[in-house]
Amino acid sequence: MQKGMKWLTIVIISVLVIFLLMARWFANLYLDWLWFGSLGYAIIFKTILLSEIGLRVLVGLSAFLFIFINLLFTKKYVLQAISSRQYFESEDVINLYQTPVNKYLTPRLLTVTYLVVSAVLGLFISTAVTGEWVIIQKFINGTPFGLNDPIFNKDISEYVFKLPFYQFIYRLITWFIVLAALCIGLVYFISETGRNGLSKLFNSIGARVHFSFLAVLFFLARAWGFRLEQYMLLYSNTGVVFGPGYTDIHARLVAYKVLFFIAIAVAIIILINLFMRKFKLVIYSIGVLFLVSIILGGVYPALIQNLLVKPNELNRESPYIANAIKYTRLAYGLDRVTTKPFPAGNVLSSQDIENNQESINNIRLWDWRPLSQTYGQLQEMRTYYALKNIDIDRYTIDNQYRQVMLAARELDQKQLSEQTQTWINMRLKYTHGYGIAMNPVNEMTSEGLPNFFIKNIPPASSINQKVDRPEIYFGELTDNYVIVNTKTKEFDYPVGGNENAYSMYQGNYGVETGGLLRRAIFALAFADYKILLASDLQNSSQILFNRNIKERVPKLAPFLSFDSDPYIVLDDAGNLHWMWDAYTTSDMFPYSEPFSNRGNYIRNSVKIIINAYTGQVDFYISDETDPVIKTYEKIFPGVFKPIEQMPDDLKKHIRYPVDLFNIQATKYAVYHMTDTEMFYNQEDKWNLPTEKVIDQEESMEPYYTITRLPDDTKPEYVLILPFTPKNKTNMIAWMAARSDAPNYGDVLVYEFPKQQLVYGPMQIEARIDQDTTISQQLTLWNQRGSSVIRGNLLVIPIKDSLLYVEPLYLQAEQSKMPELRRVIVAHGDKIVMEPTLDLALNRIFGTAIKTEQEPIATEPNTDNQTNTIQELISQANDLYNHAQDRLKNGDWAGYGEAISKLKETLGAMSESVKQ
Incomplete structure (x- = not known):
């Protein structure tokens, strides 16, 4: 009785x-x-769900029928085996008896057993094809x-759309045959062992015929497999290049054709x-196939x-190398790259600098790494706010095209104090971040800190760009779901003291909590019973989930690949948006060499x-020539919009993505060689450069800048990366990708004459280290309880020459707030280090060049004594001129600041004279 109750309890618990x-x-x-419906993308949900279910049902049912039919063929044989009477002899007496199997295994039970086994295996195979729906859809809509x-x-x-489908079907057929063979093999093994013993295993004609039938199907499928493997030679990696070489075409291709027959x-x-x-003939023929496959x-x-x-x-x-070059360039868009010559050794004049003020005024002096720490100290305001990523973009500010750095101030619930992390606070109250911080790339205060265009809470703006909708419900740190439009007020921002400002969510893209039944479903889905019990919820309350954009967008479009850096954008109406680049990829483009995990x-x-x-979320097509995105358009009609429908104030912030640029630059370093002999010998292979960042040699990152490209009439936003020759550190060329209309997407490569030396980034870094004045200053700073942080070295094209700029930051040991204190500029044979970019340019070009957007900034008195008298005199003259300019413009604050710095410099001169 107790044993029966125990089993009943187990069954009840299992069912529950x-x-x-x-x-x-x-x-x-x-x-x-x-959720998909609330965003207007029910078509994606239905297409994926129906495709997934349809595929799994079709595959599972096919597997079930194939295995079950094969098992049914063994039914008669099994029943004959178990119905035969067993006997044993004892003292010359023969005793007949029935085995337990003979007694209990009826024809109906055997059929049910076959059904169960087939169903389980069918379910197993259907589970294995989860996620393969996209192969079917691309085959249909290619x-x-x-x-x-x-x-x-x-x-x-x-190859991109159909070959993966044929391989998928081939794998399925092979699985069906192998699993069916294993099942019937097990049945025959048990039946024949029970009847005749191991010595007579598989000796029956029925078993051999059955296996022969499956073998016929297997070898017909294998013939198709050899046919498919012919096409897979297009992705061979055994030769001198990716793709088929001479041996693949003249040996392996022949082998597959012979093996097919x-x-x-x-x-x-x-x-x-x-x-x-x-049956020996069968064994011989299989042996021949095996032997020929080894030989051929x-x-x-x-x-x-x-x-x-x-x-x-x-x-x-040679012909196959030419194929690899051509098709790899096509696959990565390198065939669209335009090459131009760029002269080397030209020296800029002060007039050239004056004529290119747009470029000079947008040289990025702030490195995102130290700036992120400074942002954290100055603009996070509260422990629960975080400015996770520093983004780089450009805006038209007061009718000037300016490059800026900005970050979204998101609310990180994990940083709330432990006693504050209640359910009400985490789900209903602390629901969103607030505003952004923005600074120009080239300006700093007199303390070496960023000069903010937009700062504080609520956002205060000193420019024509205002933040009118600062709440951030969706971002890169919004990992938890929240419920809005409840009876609980949502925390907006701290006002001061113990007072806070509150708001209510005004959007309609959440999912309404509705009545009791729907709330019960939400409670079950989120494993949170408090959703069901919370009294602050109303029928009109909305639950916001999948709020992290790196989870939200891939859930909507799992068939796309994504750039590593979404960036925040402020539109003209004061609303905040995230802009994110997405890629269509494939690993089935013939002859194209793969790149890491991005396919080929x-x-x-x-x-x-x-x-x-x-x-x-809105998806806009930015490359209408891409057959892959055209295929997705067919699969998901109405999801993708033409780029022309993107609002103009957002379209201005489209930029060429860094990840794609990196991939193209890496490939172009090799595949710019279109001559087969040169490619074979790797005579002109290029490398991506390295630089010193925080005293560590690292790969140089592509960088955005506003500059006027050679032969163009106006400045534009471009992404730049230099190249160096193989095993050398001088510069051989530089690549630029254009981000502004109407030239968006154009990629240019400017090549230097190979007979002349153009300094590469590491050569400039070496010159910095070898400069006596600069190296002594860096050593002194590092010994005074502070550390020197070397920022990005930027190679800026100006007219037909290059300007090298590297910022230096000081960070006290007890502080995590780096300050921009020096700017190093190199041009030609000159290299200087000054407190500001304009002072450095003045020293190189000899005239009073001013970058009006850049407030003067000098170093504290602690290290003025290390400057030479001549340097101090030059610095005093520049400060005096700067003060006079400020006075003429009526800038009394700037005038007073410059006079104060002039006084400090004169004091340093006096101390130096005394020494």
Whole structure:
């Protein structure tokens, strides 16, 4: 009795657990349906769900039927085996008896057992194809590339969209056959062992015929597999380049063609043998296939490679190297790159600097790494606010095109005090961040701190850009769900003392909590019973979840790849948006060499806008020539909008993405060589440069700047990265990607004459270290309880020459607030270090060049005595001139600041004279 109750308890608990799991699954599914619908993307949810369910049902049902039918063929044999009477002899008496299996295993129970086994295996296989729906959809909706491969002369779409589908079907068929063979093998093994013992295993004609039938199917499928492997040679990595080489085409391709016919022949022999019953012939034919596969698949290619290719490799491989160059350039968009000559050794004049003030005034003196610490100290305001990432963008400020750095002030709930982390506070009250901080890239205060355009809470702006909707409900730190429009007021920002400002969410892109039933579903989905019990919730309350944009957008579009750096944008109406670049990728572009985990084909085909307040997501097509995004348009009609529909005030902030630029630059460093012999010998391979950052040598990052490209008439926003030759540190070229209309997406490479020396970034770093005055100053600072942080070295093209700029920051040991204290400028044979960029330019070019946007900033008195008398005199003259300019402009505050600094400099001169 107790044992029965125990089993009953186990059954009840099991049923309850299964019910709760199914209920949780349904709740999450229902929640996703509501969420996709609230954003206007129900079509994505329905397409993915129906495709996924349809595929799994079709695959699972096919597997179930195939295995079940094969098992049914064994039914008669099994029943005959178990119905045969067993006997044993004892003292010359034969005793007959029935086995327990014979007694209990009825035909109906055997059929039910086969059904259960087949269903379980079908479910297993259907689970294994989860996520493969996209292969089916791309096969159905594939768009031609209008470009054929050089080997089989098929459109590239045959490989990008169709070949993965054929491979998928081939794998499924192979799984079906193997699993069915294992199942019937186990059945025959048990049946024959029970009847005849191990010595007679698989001796029955029925078992052999059955296995022969499966073998026919297997070898027919294998023949198709050899056919598919011919096309997979387009992705061979065994030669001198990625893609098929001489050996692949003249040996391995031949092998696959021969093996294709042998596999079919083996299948036919096995089929004929069903009637001839000469099973040794089957074994011989399979052995021939195995032997030929070894000879043609391994030995023959090795002989071709070593005897024909290696002795004359360049001549044999030249056509295939040319294919690799062409198709890799196509796959990464390198065929669109325009190359231009750039003169070397030209020296700029002061007039050139004056004529390029737009470029000079936008040289970035703030490095995002030290600036992020300074932002944290100056603008986070409260412990629960965080400015996670510093973004770089450009705005038209007071009719001037300015490059700025900015960061969103997000609310990090994890930083709330422990006693504050109650359910009400975490879910209903502390729901959003507030505003942004923004500073120009080239300005600092007299203390070496950023000169903010927008700062504080609520946001105070000193420019024509205002933040009218500062609340940030969706960002990069918003990992938890919140409920808005409740009876609880939402914390907006601290006013002062113990007072706070409060607000209510005005958007409509959340999911309404509704009545009791819907709240119960939410409680189950979020595993949070308090949603059901909270009295502050109303039927009109909205639950905001998937708020982290790096979770929100990939959930909407899991078929896209994404850039690593979404950036915050302030539109003309004062609203905040996140702008994020998305890529279409493939790993099936013929002859194209793969790049890390991005596949071997990439296009920046989508620009995504996420409203930081409402959470609305919009997808805009930025590359209409991409066949992959055209295919997704067919799969998800109405999801993607033309780029022309993007609001103009947001379109102005589109920029060329860094990740794509890095990939293209890395590939271009090799694939700029289009001559096959030069490529084979890697004669002109380039490298990406390195620089010193915080005294560590690191790879140089691409950097945005506003500059006037050679032969252009106006400044524009470009992304730049230099190149250095192989095994050398001088500069050989630089790449620029344009971000402004109408030239957005154009990539230019300016090449230097190879006969002349152009300093590379590490050579400039070495010159900085070797300069006696600069190195002594750096050593002195590092010994005074502070550390020197070296910022990004920027190579700025000005007219037809280059200007090198590197900022230096000082950080006290007890402080985490780096201050911008020096700017190093190098040009030609000159290298100087001054408190400001304009002073450094004045020393190099010899005239009073002023960058009006840059407030004067000098070093504290503690290190003025290290300057020479001549330097102090020059500095005093510059300060006097600066003071007079401020006086003429009526800037009394600036005049007083300059006079104060002049007094300090004169005092330092007096001390130096005394010494």
